[in-house]
Amino acid sequence: MPSLKTLQAFVDTVESNDHVGAIMNFYAPDARTQENDGAWRVGRDALAERERAMLASVAGVKTTRLGPLLLDGDCSAVCWRFDFAGKDGKTRSMEEVAWQTWRGDKLIEERFFYDPQQMAR
Numbered sequence: 001m002p003s004l005k006t007l008q009a010f011v012d013t014v015e016s017n018d019h020v021g022a023i024m025n026f027y028a029p030d031a032r033t034q035e036n037d038g039a040w041r042v043g044r045d046a047l048a049e050r051e052r053a054m055l056a057s058v059a060g061v062k063t064t065r066l067g068p069l070l071l072d073g074d075c076s077a078v079c080w081r082f083d084f085a086g087k088d089g090k091t092r093s094m095e096e097v098a099w100q101t102w103r104g105d106k107l108i109e110e111r112f113f114y115d116p117q118q119m120a121r
Contacts, residue, residue, distance in 0.1 A: 001074050002102045008069065010107070011078060015063050019055065023048040028106035035112045060085040066095065076100045094118040 002010075006026075013022040023031075027044040034040050041047055055061065062083040070077040077099050084092045096114035100107055 002071070002076065002105050004069070004071055006105045007071055007076055011065055011069060014080070015065055017061060017063055019051050019061075019063075020048050023051055026105075026107050027110075028103055028108045031106070031108050031110070033110045033112065036114065036116070057087075058084045059087050074102045076102065092118075 010022060010026045013025065023044060027047060029044050030042070031044050031047060032040045032042040033047055041050065062085075064081045064083075066079040066081050077097060079095065079097050081093065081095045084094075086092060094114055095118065096112050099111045099113065101109040
């Protein structure tokens with residue numbers, strides 16, 4: 001079970017826009033993630049590489065936590081807002097809820113829930 005201090009450190013890392021660092025420092029080697037009901041992505045290194053590729057596809061991103069951190073035993077939830085600056089000059093925003101499961105102080109599973117239409121706007 002993570003401490004609130006660990007969860008806060010994770011959130012601080014993400015909000016500093018060090019998304020890859022958050023994966024490398026807080027995810028277990030066998031971590032997996034899922035977006036909405038999509039296929040699971042497995043393995044910390046693969047998740048970090050996918051994040052690097054996504055970040056390379058945009059000019060920048062601003063990450064903001066919306067609302068309180070929720071922590072209950074091995075489960076936590078964080079609501080995020082991402083404002084992406086595209087290489088085309090357009091800005092796109094999306095909000096999502098990340099539902100997380102921890103093993104000790106490492107994330108082992110994270111499911112993201114968002115409206116895919118947000119990025120089309």
